[in-house]
Structures are given as structure tokens and as C-alpha cells.
Amino acid sequence: MTQKTKLRGGFHDAIADIPDGATIGFGGFAMPGTPFNLIKALLDQGARRLTLVANTTGGAQQPRMPDIGILVENGQVAKVICAFTAATRPTDVLPFTKYYESGEVEAELVPQGTLAERLRAAGAGIPAFYTPTAVGTELAEGRETRVIDGRAYLLEYALKLDYAFVRARTADAAGNLRFHRSQRNFNPVMATAARVTIAEIEEPVLPLDGIDPDDVHTPGIYVHRLVQVPPEPEGIWPMKRQAR
Known part of the structure; x- marks a missing residue:
């Protein structure tokens, strides 16, 4: 594919077709690799009854950055599938907590691995x-287990996504991605699990074959749309603010 077919003119254009009820995965672990600009665009777009898949429920960064917690607060979320629903410090209260405790948002807790x-x-x-x-935990209650070689195992199903939002340092026009250091967290698996993967890119998008094949972390066959992160204030957390 050519650069024209994958590179979009802006974040709102890239996510405009996301419908109500979609299942969306979000890369990132704390702040590195979090697609802040795509999240903000989805907040503006307003799709509702979403199922969100992420490492955490968001809202823990200080200062606060756009994360899935703002989508919960905006009433756009029906369910969150994640590894952590609580804050790391007892004194912190995540936005998700009150919506879950009131029954407005469902949560499915999944061990991180x-x-x-x-x-x-x-x-x-x-x-x-x-x-x-x-x-042997509450997470296994009522679910299928099997003993293999004398040890009990729990059946887990693949988690397919309608869309994935990821953030990478570098991309070429074919959609090949290279993540910078700890950006290579949940981003690669989110990208491959989705029907449509949308990536926000920090550096100028390179021409075809602009990334050495040995340096490609996610092949372009899994990436459908690219959006360039513009300079501040239009872009959130541009590349220049990340440590190399």
C-alpha cells in the first residue's frame, strides 16, 4: 500500500467510523506507548457503549493525561477488560472506581500475563x-479447567478487538512500526489482535521501506491507519518530550 492509503490527515478522521458498541484495545503501560491523541479524538467523537481493553483503567498519571479514564468519566464505556482496576497507592482514587461501584460500568479482571x-x-x-x-481463585469460578500432567489449568479464550489504538516512535508508509524502548509493551499484541489498527506516530512517517526489516517490531500488514503527532499544542506529548 502507498502512504496515501494509510496516512490520515488527523486523529478525528482516523477514528470517525468507530461505532457504538465497539471493542477497542489500547496500547501503553502507564505513560509510555499510550495513544493519548487517539483517546482524546475518541472522547470528542463520542461513541458510546464501548468495551475497552487495556492494562489499567486509567486516571493514575500525574499530571493527568488523556487515558481511558476520561472515556469512562464521559459515559462512553459499558465494560473494561484489564489487569488492574485499582490505584497503586491507597490514597489515590481512580475515576473508574465510582462508576464500577455504582454499577454503571462492568469490569472483567484478567491477570496481566x-x-x-x-x-x-x-x-x-x-x-x-x-x-x-x-x-483456585475467584477468577476461575464456574469456568472450565482441565488437569494436564497432574496440574490444573484454566481455559482462556482469545481476545479479539474491533479496533486497536497504539503509539509508536517510527513508521513507514507501509505501516511498519518501530516502538521506542518501553513503548514495546502492550502495543505489539494489541496491533495484531485487532480488525483495524490505528497508530499515532511521533516522528515523520518514512517512505516505503524506510525502516530496516530487522528493526520492524510490528509489520505493516497489521496496521491500517497512521496519524502523525503534530507539535504542541495540537499534539499531546510529542516525540521531543520523550527521553531517548
Whole structure:
């Protein structure tokens, strides 16, 4: 594909077709690799009854940056599938907490490694797998388990996404992505698990084959739309503010 087919003119254009009820995955671990600009665009676009898949429920960064917590606060979210729903410090209260406790938003808690593997399985075409994680806990109640070689395992299903929002340092016109250091967290598995992957890119998008094949972290076949992060104040957390 050419640069014209994947590079979009802005964040609102890139996410304009996301419908109510969509399941969306968000890359990032704390701040590195979080697609802040795409999240802000989705807030403006206003799609409702969304199911969000992410490492956390958001709202923990200081100073506050756009994360999935703002979508929860805006009443756009029906369910969150994540590894962490609570703050790391007892004194912090995440925006998600009050909406969950009031019954306005549903939560599905998934162990962090299992969450990553469910996403990876979706991208690899593996419908389900067994893992010993969570066996004997509340998360395993009422679910299928099997004993293999004398050990109990819990059946987990692949987690397919309608859309994935990711953030990378570098991309070429074919959509090949290179993540910078700890950006390479949930971003690669989110990208492969989605029907449509949208990436916000920090550096100017390179021409075709502008990234050495040995440096490609996510092949362009998994990436459908690219958006260039503009300078501040239009762009949130541009590349120049990240440590190299």
C-alpha cells in the first residue's frame, strides 16, 4: 500500500467510523506507548457503549493525561477488560472506581500475563488456550479447567478487538512500526489482535521501506491507519518530550 492509503490527515478522521458498541484495545503501560491523541479524538467523537481493553483503567498519571479514564468519566464505556482496576497507592482514587461501584460500568479482571496472551492468541489465530494462572481463585469460578500432567489449568479464550489504538516512535508508509524502548509493551499484541489498527506516530512517517526489516517490531500488514503527532499544542506529548 502507498502512504496515501494509510496516512490520515488527523486523529478525528482516523477514528470517525468507530461505532457504538465497539471493542477497542489500547496500547501503553502507564505513560509510555499510550495513544493519548487517539483517546482524546475518541472522547470528542463520542461513541458510546464501548468495551475497552487495556492494562489499567486509567486516571493514575500525574499530571493527568488523556487515558481511558476520561472515556469512562464521559459515559462512553459499558465494560473494561484489564489487569488492574485499582490505584497503586491507597490514597489515590481512580475515576473508574465510582462508576464500577455504582454499577454503571462492568469490569472483567484478567491477570496481566493472561491478558497479553489472550491478545497474542487472537493475532495468531489461536481460539483458546490453557493456563495455570488464576486456578483456585475467584477468577476461575464456574469456568472450565482441565488437569494436564497432574496440574490444573484454566481455559482462556482469545481476545479479539474491533479496533486497536497504539503509539509508536517510527513508521513507514507501509505501516511498519518501530516502538521506542518501553513503548514495546502492550502495543505489539494489541496491533495484531485487532480488525483495524490505528497508530499515532511521533516522528515523520518514512517512505516505503524506510525502516530496516530487522528493526520492524510490528509489520505493516497489521496496521491500517497512521496519524502523525503534530507539535504542541495540537499534539499531546510529542516525540521531543520523550527521553531517548
